[in-house]
Amino acid sequence: ExxxxxxxxxxxxxxxxxxxxxxxxxxxxxxxxxxxxxxxxPLELMFVYNFxxxxxxxxxxxxxxxxxxxxxxxxxxxxxxxPEDSALYLCASxxxxxxxxxxxxxxxxxxxxxVL
Amino acid sequence: GQNIDQPTEMTATExxxxxxxxTYQTSGFNGLFWYQQHAGEAPTFLSYNVxxxxxxxxxxxxxxxxxxxxxxxxxxxLQMKDSASYLCAVRDRGHYNQGGKLIFGQGTELSVKP
Numbered sequence: 005e006x007x008x009x010x011x012x013x014x015x016x017x018x019x020x021x022x023x024x025x026x027x028x029x030x031x032x033x034x035x036x037x038x039x040x041x042x043x044x045x046p047l048e049l050m051f052v053y054n055f056x057x058x059x060x061x062x063x064x065x066x067x068x069x070x071x072x073x074x075x076x077x078x079x080x081x082x083x084x085x086x087p088e089d090s091a092l093y094l095c096a097s098x099x100x101x102x103x104x105x106x107x108x109x110x111x112x113x114x115x116x117x118x119v120l
Numbered sequence: 121g122q123n124i125d126q127p128t129e130m131t132a133t134e135x136x137x138x139x140x141x142x143t144y145q146t147s148g149f150n151g152l153f154w155y156q157q158h159a160g161e162a163p164t165f166l167s168y169n170v171x172x173x174x175x176x177x178x179x180x181x182x183x184x185x186x187x188x189x190x191x192x193x194x195x196x197x198l199q200m201k202d203s204a205s206y207l208c209a210v211r212d213r214g215h216y217n218q219g220g221k222l223i224f225g226q227g228t229e230l231s232v233k234p
Contacts, residue, residue, distance in 0.1 A: 006162055006164065008162070044128075044226065045226060046124070046223075046224040046225055046226045046227070047163075047207065047209075047222075047224040048224075049221055049222065049223075052221065060221060094162065094163070107211075108153070108165050108168065109153075109165075109222060110165070111155075111162035111163045111164070112162055113161060113162045114162060
């Protein structure tokens with residue numbers, strides 16, 4: 005248990021569906037992250053929120069829409085996805101974002117997404 | 121640009137020692153992390169290096185040479201449970217010296233055999 009939870013753990017959706025992924029951290033951290041992990045590819049950073057403000061958008065298509073209502077919760081809203089969006093979506097949190105030495109990121113277990 | 125290289129797969133024997141190498145090129149190096157990821161689970165933090173040299177934590181050690189853009193993770197007294205993917209990640213300030221996002225390598229899949 006890393007203190008970061010994600011729901012659902014598995015999700016199958018059609019290309020016309022709308023769904024949301026949820027992440028919650030119980031560590032008192034100020035920064036939260038969304039990553040995409042595809043088979044045989046490096047973890048790709050999607051979004052960063054620091055003190056509820058989005059500080060990074062790594063050229064992510066608009067069919068992925070993040071929301072951070074407070075420092076403990078992070079959502080990823082999905083709509084009109086493509087089959088190539090099938091992947092493991094990981095959430096992470098850290099005490100702060102960036103430049104503070106050992107600012108380790110703690111990961112949730114991920115949501116395995118399949119787009120049909 | 122940014123580039124992190126590590127071997128795709130390695131195999132080792134239970135009880136042995138294995139070294140997983142990582143080379144990197146970034147514009148604003150600010151630390152290197154190693155994570156362990158078992159299949160279907162979250163990556164978990166193993167080690168952090170920002171200065172040159174060796175950091176030891178029990179059976180695991182990590183080394184960094186900033187001038188060579190090189191790190192390795194050393195696993196001693198291998199156990200079957202060490203079979204996992206090992207991810208090398210570099211914190212990069214970027215050209216504008218702001219933030220500090222992690223850039224990950226593709227991971228090294230380690231198989232420990234009896």
